[in-house]
Amino acid sequence: MARLIRNSLMKALILIFFASVATATGDAPFIVAHKKASLTRLKSGSERVSVSIDIYNQGFSTAYDVSLLDDSWPQDMFDIVSGNTSRSWERLDAGGLLSHSFELEAKKQGMFYGAPAVITFRIPTKAALQEAYSTPILPLDVLAERPPEKKFDWVKVAG
Amino acid sequence: MAIKILRVFFIGLLLLQFPLFQVVRCQSEIEADVEGSELGIVREDVQDFVGGNFKPAPGVETICLFPKNSAKVVPAGEKTELLVGMENVGQSPLNIIAIEASVHLPFDHRMLVQNLTAQVFDNASVPPSTQATFPYIFAVSKFLQPGTFDLVGTVVYEINQSPYQSTFYNGTIEVVEAGGFVSVESVFLVTLGISLVVLLGLWIHGQFKRISQKTKAAPKVEVGTGTTDASMDEWLQGTAYNQSSSKSKKKK
16 A cells, blocks of 8 residues: 555656646746956056856757857957957857956047857757857946045155 | 752752743734845835735746845845745736735744845836846845745736736745854854863863772882881981890890
8 A cells, every 4th residue: 555655756746847847937948147357457557358258058958059259349459469350169158157358458438338259159949049148247437537646645645 | 069059059040040031922013124135216106016916817827036146145134135026927017016925934834934025026027929138126124033944925917907916926935144154142152162171171081090099009109218127227226226236135
């Protein structure tokens, strides 16, 4: 009697498991891209922007021909110092992570509002190229005027 | 006697404190004004949408990811970031209005611990057949006790001027104490631990010595530098001592 109940319980559980797998949200990749930009002021007075983009695949299947393109940095405001604003990979498996970073030098002063980077990829079930946008970045205060250094005050006190 | 008095004193002190004990009560609702970060100018009609309860739109998928933080550790009082992925499977573009979240007790979902600041968006839209990611930076109150809590995150958006709301996360987070490894408490505890170990070692050492002394033969009794050999008592020749001993010898 107990064995019968256990067997039917097992069958019910297996059924529920398969049903839940079938109704799981999609079998496509879900690209979550995180774009971060930080400012570094060099001793020479120039300002560098370090941009890093992390691409996660939170979906259930592989994304192929993943291509990243970040056109949100206009040529008249920024110069590319190292790296490239675009990159492509062959595939991104489910649960995987791809990273890319590059550095820019700022030319113009002012507040800069960056647009998200665009990631395109292909999936086997659809012919069209899929698109995903990364996170936007917080406004950057490029080449902001820094307050005068405190150390000059010490010289005044000593002298 | 002194130990007895001490014992009575301490027991008396304990008994005296009983009426002064108070059970610690914690506030179950902490409404803190936490700083959020805004990405642009705020829409005028945002207040109509934030806090309302709308249904999720069909054809919109959401996902939540804690970047580089799979254990979902949230230091109390410090900024934590999470990413909200939105997929617009429909035909019309989607406008994100705001992302809001709240912290609840894990065993009773109705008990609200803290409402986190909503992040409003001015010009965030997701075109059809596209996925987009939005950041949400939040900080729980720094007075929140470390432990497991429930975080409920929802995103409010509109499609064709109709508001919708989706829950992108309804699960647990681990709140931990912010702060480095070296703190007053940890330094004190480590020093106390070391001193206790040293004291224990000294006591064991003393016990060993006591035991080893017992197993030895009867300790040597110090007799001084002199000897009791009668033939060495040359200087007593001719004195009363010598005469008495020779007398007793004769008697024998």
